[in-house]
Amino acid sequence: MKLTLKIWRQKNNSTPGKFESYQVQANEHMSFLEMLDVLNQDLIESGKDPVAFEHDCREGICGACGVVIDGQPHGLLKGTTTCQLHMRFFKDGDTVTIEPFRAQGFPVIKDLVVDRSSFDRIIQAGGFISVNTGQAQDGNAIPVEKEDSDASMDAAACIGCGACVAACPNASAMLFTSAKVSHLALLPQGEVENEKRVANMVKQMDLEGFGNCSNTYACEAECPKEISVENIARLNRLYFKSSLASE
Amino acid sequence: MSWFSQFLKSSIGKKLIMSLTGLFLVLFLVVHLSGNLQLLSDDGGESFNMYTKFMTSNPLIKTISYVTYFLILLHTIQGIMIWRQNRGARASRYAVSSTKHTTFASRNMGALGTIILIFLLLHMYQFWLQMKIDATEMVVYGDYEPVKDLYALVAVAFKQPLYVIIYVLSMIVIAFHLRHGFQSAFQTLGLNHIKYNGVIRFLGNAIAILIPLGFAFIPVFFYLFR
Numbered sequence: 034m035k036l037t038l039k040i041w042r043q044k045n046n047s048t049p050g051k052f053e054s055y056q057v058q059a060n061e062h063m064s065f066l067e068m069l070d071v072l073n074q075d076l077i078e079s080g081k082d083p084v085a086f087e088h089d090c091r092e093g094i095c096g097a098c099g100v101v102i103d104g105q106p107h108g109l110l111k112g113t114t115t116c117q118l119h120m121r122f123f124k125d126g127d128t129v130t131i132e133p134f135r136a137q138g139f140p141v142i143k144d145l146v147v148d149r150s151s152f153d154r155i156i157q158a159g160g161f162i163s164v165n166t167g168q169a170q171d172g173n174a175i176p177v178e179k180e181d182s183d184a185s186m187d188a189a190a191c192i193g194c195g196a197c198v199a200a201c202p203n204a205s206a207m208l209f210t211s212a213k214v215s216h217l218a219l220l221p222q223g224e225v226e227n228e229k230r231v232a233n234m235v236k237q238m239d240l241e242g243f244g245n246c247s248n249t250y251a252c253e254a255e256c257p258k259e260i261s262v263e264n265i266a267r268l269n270r271l272y273f274k275s276s277l278a279s280e
Numbered sequence: 281m282s283w284f285s286q287f288l289k290s291s292i293g294k295k296l297i298m299s300l301t302g303l304f305l306v307l308f309l310v311v312h313l314s315g316n317l318q319l320l321s322d323d324g325g326e327s328f329n330m331y332t333k334f335m336t337s338n339p340l341i342k343t344i345s346y347v348t349y350f351l352i353l354l355h356t357i358q359g360i361m362i363w364r365q366n367r368g369a370r371a372s373r374y375a376v377s378s379t380k381h382t383t384f385a386s387r388n389m390g391a392l393g394t395i396i397l398i399f400l401l402l403h404m405y406q407f408w409l410q411m412k413i414d415a416t417e418m419v420v421y422g423d424y425e426p427v428k429d430l431y432a433l434v435a436v437a438f439k440q441p442l443y444v445i446i447y448v449l450s451m452i453v454i455a456f457h458l459r460h461g462f463q464s465a466f467q468t469l470g471l472n473h474i475k476y477n478g479v480i481r482f483l484g485n486a487i488a489i490l491i492p493l494g495f496a497f498i499p500v501f502f503y504l505f506r
């Protein structure tokens with residue numbers, strides 16, 4: 034299959050970017066990233082600068098590979114990362130527009146690669162539990178309700194890819210932050226530090242220049258791990274409690 | 281108080297203000313509509329004019345009306361600030377942006393709100409200000425003191441097709457604002473649970489349709505039948 038790609042090219046964050054058109058010969062068994070590999074091989078062979086894009090695991094678990102494909106982060110397929118999107122979902126002759134995630138909190142490094150260290154700083158602000166090293170405790174000594182552990186596991190599925198920010202009309206990082214707060218908040222080990230964690234993570238999120246949540250729910254729809262906006266409601270509750278009713 | 285001002289300045293604190301003021305304004309709309317429906321009664325404006333007299337002289341209601349002005353102002357200023365900040369959070373726009381998963385209303389709360397604001401200014405100028413500066417006629421009903429004939433003011437205004445159109449269109453805008461706003465306000469408050477999400481959505485849709493429909497009916501009725 035032959036495709037026309039309109040790809041955002043940008044040297045670095047201080048140079049304005051623009052779209053360039055390319056032709057690529059792909060087949061339907063390729064993943065989207067493999068199709069880009071083919072394009073880059075062509076570019077390298079003809080002495081041109083290959084398109085920079087990020088990737089690591091290529092099996093949908095690391096969260097590195099986010100790009101916006103025809104207006105949708107990670108492309109048109111629900112609950113799927115870019116690396117798991119296959120070319121059989123495109124037709125011969127299609128024109129595909131590929132852009133980086135666009136948000137003030139995610140400055141462009143080069144072409145389709147953006148700097149997501151703002152997410153790391155949100156985690157550093159409180160996305161952890163404090164435990165002393167030493168003998169591991171018997172896991173069964175701490176009872177956890179099944180419903181809580183399920184909800185916690187669902188939130189923990191977040192791979193920190195940033196598609197929620199990319200999809201949100203306000204570039205808000207609430208789904209990510211709420212997932213990272215929720216997976217700890219629901220378990221006894223994490224609950225201890227809830228108030229401080231929520232206050233610090235929300236503070237850092239606001240400092241990073243993300244927008245405010247308007248409850249459009251674009252994040253939930255585009256999240257490759259289908260993280261629910263119920264987590265955002267939980268974050269709000271915990272934040273009210275932490276700010277207004279803390280001990 | 282620093283913890284409190286810090287809370288109000290946080291993204292979630294700002295949202296809480298939008299949510300609480302928004303829900304208060306919904307309540308205001310319900311009361312306002314139920315009062316205004318007296319315009320429809322066939323008594324030459326007596327019940328409506330006596331009602332406005334009561335609403336503008338009862339000290340408790342006067343206090344509530346000042347609270348309402350303040351909260352509209354707060355909702356508006358906060359809304360415009362959030363809207364500006366949110367635009368700034370994506371300074372470089374997408375060439376292709378998908379609207380597949382979001383509703384028209386949710387994407388355009390700022391624009392819808394701004395249209396509502398312009399409508400409110402017109403609406404206040406047309407009725408509220410005319411009443412405040414005593415530009416209305418006085419009427420006497422039975423043994424009561426003379427009251428301002430706000431009914432006549434309304435009746436004259438709604439004989440003009442332009443006003444009827446403006447009012448009906450503005451109510452459609454409010455309908456969209458509420459369609460997203462009502463359920464959004466509950467999510468902001470942290471109330472999201474399968475047990476009651478359905479009820480909130482149903483109520484939100486009912487309110488978003490019935491309130492604007494009720495308001496829009498009044499100018500149309502006056503234009504056609506009075």
Ligand code: HEM
Nearest residue numbers: 247298299302305306359389390393394397461464465468
């Ligand atoms: C009778 C008039 C109004 C009513 C009943 C109303 C109601 C509401 C409600 C219930 C919400 C949802 C709050 C939330 O998401 O938590 C909302 C949001 C909003 N309103 Fe209004 N509103 C009114 C007038 C206005 C006006 C005049 C503006 C002026 C610009 C405005 C701007 C906004 C904006 C921008 C939002 C979205 C805030 C966000 O993204 O979180 N509204 N409104």
Ligand code: SF4
Nearest residue numbers: 191192194195197256
């Ligand atoms: S919530 Fe979903 S979209 Fe957002 S970072 Fe986590 S996995 Fe990615």
Ligand code: FES
Nearest residue numbers: 091095096098116
């Ligand atoms: S490369 Fe790891 S999720 Fe796509």
